[in-house]
Amino acid sequence: MKYTHQLTLIAGLLVMSTMASADITHGPNPYAAGFGFDTPSEAAWGGWTRGDAGTLYAEWDTFVDATYPGIRTAAPDIGQFGTSNANIAWNAGTFAAGSGNLYSFSVPQVYKASLSGTTVTGPLRVALQFETSGEEMDYNSIFLNGAAPSYADTSYFQANYASSFGPVNLIQYLAIWDLPTTAASYVFDFKSGPHSSLAQVAIDIGPATQATAPVPLPAAAWLLGSGLLGLIGMSRRRSLLA
DSSP: OHHHHHHHHHHHHHHHHGGGOOOTTTSOOTTSTTSSOOOTTTSTTOOSOTTOTTOEEEEESOOOOSSSSSTTEEOOSSEEESEEEEEEEEOTTOEEOTTSOEEOSSSOEEEEEEEEEOOOSSOEEEEEEEEEEESOOOGGGOEETTBOOSEEEEEEEEEEEEETTEEEEEEEEEEEEEESSOOSOEEEEEEEOSSEEEEEEEEEEEEGGGOSSOOOOOHHHHHHHHHHHHHHHHHHHHHHHO
16 A cells, blocks of 8 residues: 555656646756746746636647647647647648757647636736747737737747757747636747747646736837836926926
8 A cells, every 4th residue: 555655646646747848858947947938837827826716827848749630730748737738729831840849840830729727716817828939939929819919929939949950049928918817728820930940839727816926018119118218208308397
């Protein structure tokens, strides 16, 4: 009985260890200090833990999978929780390279990640994190069930990152949605031009009421706000001098 409990504990630890794994073969661990990925238990946008009741989680690191129906689909290989169905699909002309990353030489790369499962009732916080190298993703193409994110920005960028393919632009992204209630399914769309290598995708859905911070403003929004404040200040100075 003692050994049975030990084996069960080891198996459980192994399962949990895959819940924040990395593209370590051809890139850094995106969860390591200084990089852009976060688990919901440590992120300002989160406040819950992967595996909590009523939360959903799915993550892909390689996209070579024969277990899911279809020739251009893959089930999560890093881990999943709470999902009754989870997969990512891509368009013809985009293919899984030897690294397991998705890439295209010539056509725009179009991705659709789908999750379904039972979540908590009430407001939800949804986070999509993904990593690419090469060409940047199109921020205007990121949608959840047809809706643009409340927030979308680069969470990490490094030019000339020394990968096994040579120097590349390493880019990690974060997109966040706040939903008023649960949905029957969650379908994420995003795309880029050719020559973008998709390395990792992580999706987390949990209760918005547990989020430890509101959705942050993108850098562009902060710059716009600073510019408006500057114009207001100039206007006031001119009024005082008049």
